[in-house]
Structures are given as C-alpha cells and as structure tokens.
Amino acid sequence: MSIVDILSVLYGGVLNVSKENLSSPERDRFILSKGHAAVALYAVLEQEGFLTREETNTFERNGSSYYAHAHRNLFRGIEFSGGSLSLGLSFGVGVALSCKKAGMNNRIVVLVGDGECDEGLVWESAMAAANFSLANLTVIVDCNGMQSDGVKSEIMNHFSLADKFRAFGFEAAEIDGHQYEAIEGALRLRHESRPVAIVANTKKGKGIRFMEGNPDWHHGILTQNLFDTAMADLEGRG
Amino acid sequence: MAVVVNEASSRTYSRLGQAGSLFGMGLFDAIEAVGNTFLLTADMGKPAGMSRFKTKFPEHFVNVGIAEQNLIGMAAGFASEGHPVVASAQAAFISMRSFEQVRQYLGYMKLPIVTVGVSAGFGLTFFGNTHYSIEDMAVMRTIPGITILSPSDAGQAAKAIVAALKSKSPVYIRCTGGLSIPSIYKSDYVYEIGKAIEIKPGTRVAIFATGAVTTNALEAAGALEKKGISAAVIDVHTIKPLDTACIDRYAGHKLLVSVEEHSVVGGLGGAISEHLAGLDAHPRLLRLGVKDHFLTVGDYSYLIQQSRLDAVSIAEDILSGLS
Numbered sequence: 001m002s003i004v005d006i007l008s009v010l011y012g013g014v015l016n017v018s019k020e021n022l023s024s025p026e027r028d029r030f031i032l033s034k035g036h037a038a039v040a041l042y043a044v045l046e047q048e049g050f051l052t053r054e055e056t057n058t059f060e061r062n063g064s065s066y067y068a069h070a071h072r073n074l075f076r077g078i079e080f081s082g083g084s085l086s087l088g089l090s091f092g093v094g095v096a097l098s099c100k101k102a103g104m105n106n107r108i109v110v111l112v113g114d115g116e117c118d119e120g121l122v123w124e125s126a127m128a129a130a131n132f133s134l135a136n137l138t139v140i141v142d143c144n145g146m147q148s149d150g151v152k153s154e155i156m157n158h159f160s161l162a163d164k165f166r167a168f169g170f171e172a173a174e175i176d177g178h179q180y181e182a183i184e185g186a187l188r189l190r191h192e193s194r195p196v197a198i199v200a201n202t203k204k205g206k207g208i209r210f211m212e213g214n215p216d217w218h219h220g221i222l223t224q225n226l227f228d229t230a231m232a233d234l235e236g237r238g
Numbered sequence: 239m240a241v242v243v244n245e246a247s248s249r250t251y252s253r254l255g256q257a258g259s260l261f262g263m264g265l266f267d268a269i270e271a272v273g274n275t276f277l278l279t280a281d282m283g284k285p286a287g288m289s290r291f292k293t294k295f296p297e298h299f300v301n302v303g304i305a306e307q308n309l310i311g312m313a314a315g316f317a318s319e320g321h322p323v324v325a326s327a328q329a330a331f332i333s334m335r336s337f338e339q340v341r342q343y344l345g346y347m348k349l350p351i352v353t354v355g356v357s358a359g360f361g362l363t364f365f366g367n368t369h370y371s372i373e374d375m376a377v378m379r380t381i382p383g384i385t386i387l388s389p390s391d392a393g394q395a396a397k398a399i400v401a402a403l404k405s406k407s408p409v410y411i412r413c414t415g416g417l418s419i420p421s422i423y424k425s426d427y428v429y430e431i432g433k434a435i436e437i438k439p440g441t442r443v444a445i446f447a448t449g450a451v452t453t454n455a456l457e458a459a460g461a462l463e464k465k466g467i468s469a470a471v472i473d474v475h476t477i478k479p480l481d482t483a484c485i486d487r488y489a490g491h492k493l494l495v496s497v498e499e500h501s502v503v504g505g506l507g508g509a510i511s512e513h514l515a516g517l518d519a520h521p522r523l524l525r526l527g528v529k530d531h532f533l534t535v536g537d538y539s540y541l542i543q544q545s546r547l548d549a550v551s552i553a554e555d556i557l558s559g560l561s
Contacts, residue, residue, distance in 0.1 A: 025319070072347060079318075081347050084338060090308045091343070094315015098276075101297060102319070124308035131303070 001211065002144040002177065002202035003037050003111060007044040009183040010109065019049055022077060025099075028106050031092045034113035034142060035069035035082020036219075042066055050077035068219075086119035088112065089139065093125045096137040096195075104136075111140045115147035118156050123168070129195040130169025137195040138187070139165070142177065144204040146215050165197035177202035208233045241267050241396040248421040251392035256413035256450070257356040258287035264396030265291060265324065268403040272322045274298060275403065280309040280327035286356045288326075306331045310339035310353070317349040322403050328362070329355025329412050333374035344408035345381040351409075352402045358388075358412035359449060359499030360533070360541035367532045370541075371412070375477050376504025378410045385409045385431060386477040388498075388506075390452035391422045394475060397429040405431060414499050415450025416538060422453060422473065434481040440470030443556055444488035447497040448474045448506045451542070455497040457549035462556060469556070480509045489517070493559055495524045497552060499542075502527040524559040526552060 011017070015028040032041050042059065045051045051066075055076075058064035065071055069083030080088050092110035099106055116122060129137050141161055145152045158164065162172040171191040175182040177200025186198040204218070205211025208230045211220075222230060231237075241264050243251075251259040261277070269275050277291055278300045292299040302309045306327045313325035326332070332355045333340070343349045355374055362369035378386050385407060389395040395413055402409040422437060429435075434446070438459055447455035452473050459469040470491070472484065488494060494514075496507035507525030514520040528545050535541075542548050546555060 081342070084342055087311060087339065087342055090311020090339070091314045091318070093308070094312030095318055096315070097300065097312065098316045098319040098321060121307045121311065124303075124305040125311065128302055128305070128308055128312065132300075 001040065001206045001208065002204050003142045004040050004044070004206070005178045005180065006111065006140060006142065006183055006200055006202075007040055009180055009187065011044050011048050014184070014187050015109065016106065017077060022074060025102070026104055026106050029079050029092070029095055029108045031080045031088045031095070031108065031110045032070055032082050033080070033088025033092070033110050034085065034116050035088070037111075037113070037142070038066075038068060038070035038082065041070055041078070045077050085113070085116040086121035086125070089125040090121055092137065093129045093132075093134065096129070096134040097132050100132070100134060100136055107136055107138065109138045109140065111142060114141055114143040114145065114152055114158065114161065117141065117158060117161060126165060126168040126170070133193040134195045135191055135193050139170070139195065139197045141197065141199045142202055143199055144202045146204050146213070146218065148218060150215055162197065162199045165199070170195050170197040172197040172199065174199040174201065176200075178206055241393065241400055243393040243423050243426045245424055248393050248424050251396060252419055252421045253417065254287065254392055255417040255419050256389055256392045256395035256415055257354070258417065259392040260354060260395040260399045260411070260413060261287045261326075262290050264399040267396070268400040271400060272403045275322040275324060276300060276316045278302060278309055278313050278316070278323065278325045280304055280306045280331070282327055282356060286326055306336045307339050310336045310343055310351070313351045314339075314343035314347065314349050317343075317351045322350075324352045324354060324399070324403070326354040326356060328369065329358035329371035329374045330369055333371065333377055333410070337377055340378070340384070340410070341381050344384055348383060348408065350406045352399065353410045354399070355410065355412045359414040360538055361414065361416065363537050363541065364535060366535045370533065372499070372501045372528045373504070374410075374412055375498075375500050375506065376508060379478055379504060379509060383408060384478065387411045387431065387475060388448040388477055389413065389475055390447070390449060390473045392419050393421060393423055394429065398475070401429060401431050412449065419450055420453045422456065429475070432476045432479045432481055434475065434484040435473045436470060437473050438469070438471040441468040442491060443467060443469035443493045443495060443560070444491045445469055445471045445495045445497060445556070446474050446485070446506060446510060447471060448477060449499050451497055451499045451547050454542070454547060454549045454552055458552035458556065461549060461553040465557070467557075467560070474506055477506055477509060480513060482513050485510060485513055489520055491521055493524060493556065494521050495526060495556055495559070497547065498527045499545075499547060500527050501530060503530055522559070524555065526555060
C-alpha cells in the first residue's frame with residue numbers, strides 16, 4: 001500500500017506507456033526493483049487495462065504468472081522480474097545508458113525500497129548512473145521506514161537517503177509519498193545531466209487503519225471480515 | 239565472417255593468448271555477423287586486450303568500474319534493449335561475486351549476454367588464491383539455460399566469441415592459459431557449440447580435456463603411446479550442454495580421464511561423472527584437476543605441476559589408474 005499513490009500518479013499520466021506502445025522502444029520504462037510490491041503493480045496495471053481481472057485473480061494460485069514478485073512480461077507492461085533486492089536499479093541503469101546511447105528521449109523510472117538501499121549493489125548502480133550522466137533516469141525510494149524485522153532506523157539507519165543520493169551525484173527531493181501534487185511535482189524534477197532521486201516518505205498499509213505502520217502486515221492474508229474493514233477504510237466508510 | 243585458423247593465424251592467436259584473441263580479433267569477426275556489439279568491462283579493458291575495440295568503437299565500450307555485480311546488471315539493460323552485449327571481468331569475480339546476477343539476468347530472465355571470464359584457472363599466478371578461478375565452471379553449471387565454453391587454444395577462443403554472439407543466448411566463456419599459449423589447431427576446423435572434438439584417436443584410454451591444459455593432455459597421450467598405451471584425446475570445449483553422445487562413444491574404453499584447470503568438484507569431471515552415474519555400466523573415470531583444496535602460490539608452471547596437470551604427471555596418473 002505504501003507505493004499505490006506513487007504508482008497511481010506514474011500510470012495516471014506521467015509515464016508514456018500504454019497498451020498501444022508496449023513494443024515501442026521509445027516507451028517509458030517503469031522498473032519495480034522492490035519486487036515484493038508486485039501486488040500493488042498488478043492492481044494498477046489492471047486499472048490501466050494492461051492486465052485483466054481474470055489474470056490478477058490468479059494471484060498466488062499454483063501455476064499462476066502473478067505471484068509475490070513480478071515476473072517480466074513485456075506484453076503485460078511488466079518490464080522486470082523483481083524479487084532479489086537491488087537488481088532492478090542495476091538493470092535500470094543499463095537500460096537508461098542503452099536508451100541514451102540510442103538517442104532516445106524516453107524516461108526510465110526505477111522504484112526501490114528503503115530497506116533495499118541496505119544492499120551494496122544499489123550504490124554501485126547509483127555511482128554508475130551519475131558517472132554516465134543518466135538524466136533520463138529517475139529513482140524513487142519508497143521510504144516506508146519498515147523492513148522485515150521491524151523499524152528501519154533501529155535496524156540499519158540510513159539517516160538521510162536524499163543526502164546519500166546527492167553525494168553520489170543525483171538531484172534529490174524528499175516528499176510525502178501519499179500527496180499526489182507532491183509526487184507529480186517531484187516527477188517533473190529533471191536535470192540536464194544528472195539522474196534524479198525522489199525520496200518518498202510513505203506509510204506501510206496506508207489507508208487501512210489496522211495495517212498502517214504495522215509490520216505484521218508486511219505480508220499477510222485478509223479474511224473476509226478484514227477485507228470488508230479494509231475496503232470500508234479505503235472507501236471512507238470506516 | 240568466421241575465424242579462420244591456419245599456420246600463420248594460429249601463431250598470431252598464440253601470441254595474443256585466449257582473451258587477447260577473443261577481444262582483439264574474434265570479437266571483430268563476430269560484429270560483422272551480429273552487428274554493433276556493446277562491450278562492458280569491470281575495469282579490465284587493458285589487461286584483457288580490449289584496447290583495439292575501445293579505439294575503434296569508443297561509443298560501444300563501457301567501463302563500469304570495479305563493480306562486477308553492476309557490470310552484469312547493466313549488461314542486462316543493454317541486452318533487454320535488444321543489443322548484442324559482451325560483459326567481461328576476471329573469471330573469479332564474474333562467476334562468484336556476480337553469481338546471483340548471472341543467475342537472475344542470464345538464467346531466470348534468459349537475457350542473451352555473453353560473459354567472458356578472463357584469467358580463469360591459475361592465470362593470476364602470484365595474485366594468489368583470491369584471484370584463482372577453479373570453481374567457476376562448477377557454479378555456472380548450476381544455472382539453467384546457460385552455455386559454458388572453455389576454449390583449448392587462443393584461436394578457439396576467437397571462434398568461441400563468434401559462436402556465442404551468433405547463438406543469441408546466455409553464455410559464459412572462460413579463458414585459460416597466458417600469452418604465447420600453444421596452438422592445438424594449425425588448420426581450420428568446424429567449431430560447433432556442444433560438439434566435442436576428438437583431436438587424437440586412441441583405443442584404450444579416453445582423455446576428456448578442456449581449456450589450455452588440453453595441450454598437456456595431448457602431450458601425455460603421446461607419451462603413453464610410446465609405452466604402448468593407446469589414448470584418445472577429446473577437446474571438450476563446451477562444458478554445458480555436455481556432449482554426452484560423444485562420451486558414450488568411448489564407453490568401451492578401459493579408462494576415462496578428465497583433465498581440467500579447475501576443481502575436480504563440479505567442473506568437467508563432475509559433469510562427466512553425473513552423466514556416467516545414469517548409465518547401467520561404464521568405465522572408471524579418473525578426474526584430474528585441483529583436488530578440492532586451495533593452492534600454494536607460485537608461477538603458472540608451478541601451479542600446473544602442483545596440481546599434477548603437466549604432461550608428465552597426467553601420464554603417470556593414467557598409468558597408475560590403469561594398474
């Protein structure tokens with residue numbers, strides 16, 4: 001839930017991707033590096049018509065292509081097989097350099113988690129992105145402040161991720177990752193030669209009171225009752 | 239265009255070594271066949287012999303710095319965009335530090351990246367065990383769908399890069415031996431991925447060799463002939479997919495032998511063992527290579543002799559294996 005607002009803005013008009021241009025090299029690329037947020041991506045892809053309800057309904061069923069980590073399927077708008085943390089940004093840096101060398105004007109947006117930024121490869125990739133002046137690359141960090149074992153700052157404190165990206169040569173902004181205007185504004189941030197990092201402060205389980213900030217819902221399954229409560233919260237009926 | 243091996247070219251290849259022939263010559267022939275190719279290196283451009291490529295195609299040469307994991311990730315980005323791409327680093331690091339990246343991008347995502355491990359085996363001599371690569375074939379073999387090539391001489395390394403890029407599939411090429419490596423092939427021959435080549439016939443012993451030490455296996459077979467023991471030598475230049483039909487043709491021999499500049503665990507010897515284990519009956523397999531330990535550091539000949547991979551030791555071990 002922490003990335004749903006970001007994805008809604010991205011797919012709601014920022015990204016140049018549509019069912020019609022899925023095979024065009026000029027399309028924008030969205031790479032979900034924190035692959036475990038795939039369920040949010042499936043929901044947005046369904047809303048935008050890339051996936052059908054029948055497909056998303058197979059989520060985590062035996063033999064389904066739609067499970068906890070997104071599996072690359074260019075025909076469905078899924079650019080990357082996520083799951084192993086940090087591998088999406090490295091891939092995205094390669095895509096961005098390739099597109100830049102091809103003289104394309106498209107945009108590569110990679111979404112990583114703050115927990116994911118514990119991984120060394122994130123910083124190898126960040127170093128390369130700045131070195132190769134990848135102005136076509138935007139990294140969004142979903143800073144929900146939680147990781148598997150609990151509160152991020154108590155486990156591995158990043159202090160300021162925006163400062164870290166700036167130190168690596170990025171333009172960086174820090175925003176409320178649930179404010180649509182703030183997300184849209186940050187996504188307009190571009191630099192002529194530098195990649196951009198948007199540190200989006202978010203809340204895990206945003207919009208569902210029993211989930212918000214509750215690490216027990218890092219991965220959980222809803223009963224019918226909890227589903228009804230959750231939907232009531234989201235629809236403002238709670 | 240294909241790499242052509244003859245007396246003159248084999249001398250040139252020999253002088254350049256495997257990596258030098260691959261990047262300095264074979265890659266240019268490959269580009270004629272597959273088109274503009276990106277070459278990514280983890281700061282090993284000069285020692286690997288990429289200077290000619292860098293000069294001729296500066297826009298297609300990318301040094302990602304000393305960052306082998308990101309090397310494979312960025313190569314995946316280029317491959318995903320439809321470009322032929324070669325990514326290279328020292329064999330120990332491209333196989334082991336980047337193992338998960340290779341598994342993800344080349345294995346799981348099936349991206350057609352050609353990875354080239356330079357200085358495989360004992361190539362980095364006095365750098366010591368951190369830089370030896372005697373496990374690379376073992377770890378790479380576990381990845382579904384990847385092709386593993388281990389050229390026996392420098393001309394074959396040039397042929398390997400052409401075949402690898404033309405295959406448009408994920409490949410790992412390990413380069414062994416130093417500069418001035420002996421040439422096994424002095425005239426042209428058909429090189430096909432997955433098809434082992436009998437380079438010397440023989441009726442009693444079959445020696446399956448891979449990499450630069452194939453030369454030593456050939457010399458050992460010559461010495462055995464003088465003692466009245468007929469030994470075939472097979473150049474197993476493709477470790478995966480293994481040419482099992484070829485191995486089966488020697489099932490009537492008294493003794494099978496594997497020779498590799500690699501651990502006896504999981505490489506050529508391991509692959510042949512796994513195949514033989516599935517047969518009802520088969521000859522004994524003598525696995526020659528590094529015997530599951532780290533090495534005492536020294537120059538290339540010292541390491542080869544320590545591992546009993548020189549011609550004299552190979553012949554001695556085969557004689558004991560027969561008795």
